[in-house]
Amino acid sequence: MLTSNYLEQIRKKNNVRQNLIELKQLIRDDNQKKALAYEIAGDFSDFTVLLKDEDPKVRKNAVLILGEMECDDLADLIWDAYEAEQTMFVKADYIKSLSKCECRQLLPKLKIRLQELSEKKVTVEEEKHVRAEIFALQALVLKYNRPKHHKFTGFDNDLEVILMTNRNHREVTVAQLPAETEVKMLSGGIRFQTTHLEEVLKIRTYTEMLFPIPGLRLLEGSPDHMAKQLVHGGMLRFLNENHAGNPPFYFRLEIKSGMATDRRIDLVKKMSLAIERESDREMVNTTSGYELEIRLVANKEGRFIPLLKLSTIPDWKFSYRKEVLPTSVTPANAALFMALAGSLLKKDARVLDPFCGTGTMLIERARFLPCNTLYGIDILEEAIQKAKVNTELANIPIHYINRNYFDFKHEYHFDEIVTNLPGVGRNKDAESLQILYDRFLQKSQKMLENNGIVVAYTTAPEILKKQFHNYPAYILEKEAVINERENSRLLVLRYHIEY
Structure with a gap:
């Protein structure tokens, strides 16, 4: 039903309350609000006259519609109707409507009314409505003051x-x-x-x-x-x-x-x-x-x-974290991972994160202990762009590359790989995750220096442990439960080859 149809019914006094309620719902859509504004062409009298209607719910919905129209010229009129209103459950709605107008000139009156209500002794029956009115007044006063x-x-x-x-x-x-x-x-x-x-x-x-x-x-x-x-x-x-x-x-x-x-x-x-x-x-x-x-x-x-x-x-300390993704690790957790792996990490390390997301693991690694170079790789372009924003705010030099880790090549090996591994539910079922973790471990052998470290956070630790047992060069140095309910763990692996 169009706004013009509701307006016509309201003008004819046909089921006014219900038509106001439905019109109020309709103009939550910006296009419908524009249509109503065009229809009334600055003449709000169809609604202002209803502020004196004998039905308080008609007054309530009429003033809420006026508020939605965001017309500053209505502020004084709404305030006068508010002061005249005797029905308690309606009064807060006048203030809510006022808040959508420019009404700075009413600030002294708003403060006086707020003080009066704050000092008023109310009955149990009045308390709910007075509370709603106080909250609405407080929000409006704070808007300007x-x-x-x-x-x-x-x-x-x-x-x-x-x-x-x-x-x-x-x-x-x-x-x-x-x-x-x-x-x-x-x-x-x-x-x-x-x-x-x-x-x-x-x-x-x-x-x-x-x-x-x-x-x-x-x-x-x-x-x-x-x-x-x-x-x-x-x-x-x-x-x-x-x-x-x-x-x-x-x-x-x-x-x-x-x-x-x-x-x-x-x-x-x-x-x-x-x-x-x-x-x-x-x-x-x-x-x-x-x-x-x-x-x-x-x-x-x-x-x-x-x-x-x-x-x-x-x-x-975490003010750099402006950009996030649903899969982003929290900075406090990333800092915890570095502290747990602490004795196995080394100063001036060359560090790689093959699933870097928005960069939190690399930033917290750099905060924990100085690094020589840091590289972040992610197949998702959005993640790389967000990581660059966060890293600039953190003022840490990190090189980001939008690429699949398994296609990545580099001229030198890395001392550490730190990463938040994809888990089940991140568009991965257990079987595909098993394949991914296997490829991750295989690829990482080619990227790490001998005695290099993998610091991996995962919500599928059983799959990771099952896969790394297929690679004798990996030694489990540390395992820490992070969250029992999520079954998340931190695993620290050492890559070691006997020459």
Whole structure:
């Protein structure tokens, strides 16, 4: 059905609500939106008149359509209708529509309304709708009035830190801490005190840095009670002690729990609003541009461990990773592979990656220990182009070639081959993978120096081990489980020939 047909039915007052709903859905398509704009030719009266309709759902859908038309001239009219609106579940939709217009002139009014709602005592029945209105207002205010992020200043403070790591190889990260550091092993990471946070930031084998809130170990109770525990139990004090700048701090809340999704989402919304209120809006919830994540991790007893993840701490170690592919290895994993193979790698090595993807393995190899030359090969042109972007950002000289490894020739041999091998599911079944791995091992014998090393990450370790047993020149130097669920492993082979 065309936009003109819906418009005609709305003008005739035929089933107005349903036709508005269907028209609203239709103009999500840009071509249909253009068709409606052409049809009304700047005259929005068919919809503005409906903002006074006795049916609140008619008003709701009419104002949402006006918002979709993104006409700045409508901003004051929508605001006036918003102020006149008495039905709570509709009010947030007026603000959502306003957000699609240029309405900077309304910023003082938006702030006043936001403050009024934040201080308002609401009933249980009102809470859901007031919460939605606050979130919509907050997003619109931040569109025009986002303050600068706070600057982290606590690098030399005595801080308790949690580093999330590969659960099978936590000791690799522990070994990079100062020798006197007392470490508590967690199931997925390590916990310790430090006054040298800048040194910790240089470690490349952890995936996340989290901060426990001093003096606050567990939360329990209602959303309001847990918000009080957070705000008055040390969270704001911790943030203020470790940052320059004045409140508010912009946050998002994440809950890690086995509870049903709808229940978890409801808890996040209620707690976020309660945190804002309890902190007198020194903590402000936002879905984008936030400075910190408040993460609540449920324990077996159903209570929550509160942790903070700070985006105010600059972390540049993987900033080169601009381009990725679905099959790309994570940089923290690539760094872990190099650390696990560490004693077998050599300084100033000539290094080759025959399935280089976006270059992460080679970049992390170069970061681990200086190399003489690095070559990356991939049959996929897109991968090579992405690898070049990442490598330029990493400022590391790597030669990339868009070619099939099995057709590649070079004037000298390599000391090391480091690679993320194709696995089952990457357009490969077990049989074709067996053939590929066999060809890889055969070809690599011709590319390696005697006593050269292969560092291979694979999600099909049984196939690789089965194949390399067919080549007596390969010696298995090391095998490490990376992820039990995925059956992924790192295998380090030495190529050795007796002369």
